[in-house]
Amino acid sequence: MRADALRNRTRIIDTAREVFREQGYDASLDEIAKRAGVGAGTLYRHFPTRDALLDAIMQTWVDRVEEAAEKALAFEGPPRELLLGWFDVYVGLISLHRGGPAKITSALGDPDSPIRTKCEVLTGAFERVMQRLRDADALREGVDTVQAARLVGGVATVADDGGLDAAAVRPLLVVVADGLLRA
Template sequence: MRADARKNRDHVLAVAGTAITEQGIDVSMRDIARRADVGLATLLRHFPTREALLEALLRTNFDELTAQAAELAETSAPPEEALVSWVRDCVAWTTEYRGVTVLMAAAIADTESALHASCVTLRAAGARLLTRAQAAGTARSDLDGDDLFALVAMLAWLGDQPALAPRADHLFDIVANAILTDTGSGEGGRSRTP
């Protein structure tokens, strides 16, 4: 891709990110083109569908969260702390782009979705952290990567709801404590959120 075309594409992505943060994923492609000061045909040449635009916009974040999970798995941090830290960051990022959780949840099951591969990779990264915590006996054994991905989507959805957003942190702590086991009590109770 030529340097000027790359610059134009990057500008469109930056504008799209701002528009989606402000208005959600339903912002029109025409509005994004207008804000980016390009023609709709130019936008569609770079991104023929809304999903293609979102995939390009979100790919960097998906890659960063996947890399973060790998780094956390290799640290000396306790597995339960690594898991909760990653889930918290994943929820925070997902909440940044209003409405993206709906697309991510649908993309997991839709192999034709432009977001499918990125979502599957992200789910696998979280599953590895979960498995590590389970092996250490600090996470429930009846959860899998699909459950964890669904919990991230659920918690991010809460952050998207203006009436529920003030409760999001409190509810995150409750869900995190439900994922973890309390190895110190011997009673199978929940531990504190790291």
């Protein structure tokens, strides 16, 4: 890729991330092109669909997911604190952009989703944390990782839609964690 094309692509991604953070994933692509200082044709040449642009934005997010899972797995405290810490991080990861929790949570486990590969990374990270809890015999029998991720994603969606802060979200996550862990 030519240097100017690479600069345009990077500028589009950075601008889209900012616009999506402000306006949600349904923000105008023309607005993104305008703010990035490129024509709509340039944006569509790099990203023929909205999903292609989302995919590019989410790649750096994928790296953050992997780092967060490794950090959670390095935690050496009680299982409940491990799970709650992971839930806090998970909510933060899927809540980076307005509308993100609903979009990501609804795509979990959907093989036809355009963000399927990113959701698989997220689910894989969630599974590693859940497996650690299973290995410690701390998780209730039959807890499904995707269903647990959807529960936490539902809490994040409510927080996103209602403008709830972390202090209002934490008690909801405690209820979910307590329901997943052995008594």
